[in-house]
Amino acid sequence: MNIRGKPDEVKRVIRAGIKASRYIRTNRDGTIQFLMEWQRTDREIATGTYEYLSKAANDSGSLSENGFRLIIEEIKELARVSREVALSEVADLSILREVQKELGIKGN
Numbered sequence: 001m002n003i004r005g006k007p008d009e010v011k012r013v014i015r016a017g018i019k020a021s022r023y024i025r026t027n028r029d030g031t032i033q034f035l036m037e038w039q040r041t042d043r044e045i046a047t048g049t050y051e052y053l054s055k056a057a058n059d060s061g062s063l064s065e066n067g068f069r070l071i072i073e074e075i076k077e078l079a080r081v082s083r084e085v086a087l088s089e090v091a092d093l094s095i096l097r098e099v100q101k102e103l104g105i106k107g108n
Contacts, residue, residue, distance in 0.1 A: 007095060007098075010095050011095060011099050011102075014095060014096055014099045015099060015103070018059070018060070018103070018105075020057075021057035021058060021059065022059055024050070024053050024054055024057045025054060025058070025059065028050060028054070031050050031053070031054075032046045032047055032050050033046075035049050035050060055067075056070075056071075059105070060100060060105045060106065065087065068087050068090075068091060069087075072090060
């Protein structure tokens, strides 16, 4: 079953993601501590991870097109893919837009 078959579940996950993004952006020390425990790593690596996450996270729950491009390019490199990958091939933002509308958030 694809995500369209469970829209309420997907919306709950998106709402949780929006809350997590807001927490990441407003609670640097708490996020770094969480990352250290979750990744079982030192503060330096957790801080680097935080810096990356904080640039990608925003209060609306979505990435900018540049943020998506960055992720796509990193995954292409890991997967050794050389062809161009359109955003529409990897992302369907329709359910996100519904949740943003329900929460009164203007999407990016």
